[in-house]
Amino acid sequence: MSAPVRIAAGDLSLDLRPELGGSVSSFRLDSGPGPFDLMRPLAAPEGAAPHALHSGMFPMVPFANSIRDNAFRFDGARYSISPNMPDTRLNYHGSGWQLPWRVARHDASRVDLVLEDATVDDVYLFAARQTFALTPHTLTVELAVENRSERTMPFSCGLHPWFPRHRGAMVRFSAGWYWAEDAEGHATTLTAPEDDTDFGDWNAPPTIYQNKCFTDWNGVAEVLWPDAGILLRMRGDPLMNHLMFHVPPNGAPVFCLEPQTNAPCAFDDLERGVVNKGVHLLAPGQDLSVSCRFEVRTDLPLNQT
Template identity: 35%
Template structure:
């Protein structure tokens, strides 16, 4: 495992090859560092699930019963954590990546998966670039298996949640949550989760996939005089929003939330038309980028 820092005169980023995870991402303000992702208390280089952001590859979230059928073939997956019965978020966040390129303000890391717990055999690469006030994250996956399979991409970043934090991220539908954190019904976005205009996040459990997103998001921290604009490639037409709850997560005090750009819906393997997943034949690839731009008022 390698831990290193990327930086320029505007931004800084702490990164680990374990899970290709970002542990700290901050802007350099006049008075010091301004966090742009939630900096966990865990030591940099711990498990990626405790980090500030990790990639989702070869897909994100969960598949109902860890089973799906694709082009007439049934596939199963084995759980990959000791606390969830599902194969969760793919393999990227549980795998050691290798550094392929590195400079002071950029890095490219790569991995290959041949897991016995999954039908997916693939290679992946993540490219991180700091340029001015913008961090660009790019992710690519290549099907190295013998059969075509449905693939998806995404990221799982956590952001600071302060008293005045607002989120703007327009969407036209969301999936209700049922047992085992799986989606049930697709409905119109309810008023308190309608982020077509800037709105504070509710202080309650939220765990929904949103659809019909235009790829634009803005998070504002008025008390820190800072904002972060997130711009996604058209591939990422969905996002997942997560706010935890002290009854679920002991010690949680609404200090962070997750906003996850995704190419597909949760349980997409079992939804009509793949719900955003892309069919990749052997040797074919899928790639996309998001850009996170910081704006400081002081």
């Protein structure tokens, strides 16, 4: 495997693995008592090859989450896609995170990655671009996807960061209701937040499996590591008004806050001519572009919540 593509600014550094789905292998703060991981560092389980699923963040294109039963109807046609992970029935997050990306630009504090003529079965033909730019206190990520097929198609997108649970991690964000899901991730019903799902004030992330998509997210989510006095504030642009809160089932010391345009199964109503929030119909050659900033603060007193 090739060496990671690195950029740095001030005390922040970012390592990328273009060949592993254009994923982040390290986002780190190098100050104070030593290096501090702001996203999960890439580490494959023993005996396994490195993969985007082991990374700190990967892109979700040409759609985020899953499509109900891997099929949808649109504009008089039925489209069916294949599962994309072992032992699963659905396709999760499209194919962008499973394909090698190319470095189109690499400066000291900026990297552009591109993915050209990518496919999901014979349903999608698309291109994508990620731009990563660092300042001493902020990582800005731009993600764009372009429809390269000969027909208008529904698209969505998002980012899938993984945050370490170390140093007493706490979470805070403001959002509306969330989608309850079945075991495969199909959206079922809109549910009002209760005490254990209300993160309007600081709360510890759950330690058991969850996969909840919060609607009407205001675009701001914060992760605080109070034992280190470090705050990471994530700001999604207005198109990214859904936030998926995911905790894996295997007890891994991580959790995910995923800014994205759409809820799970958002293509459900296309056959009735209804375009659900966060779904974008792109004509041939048209693109969808979103951005997200990750702002780092280190001036907080220890154990401050």
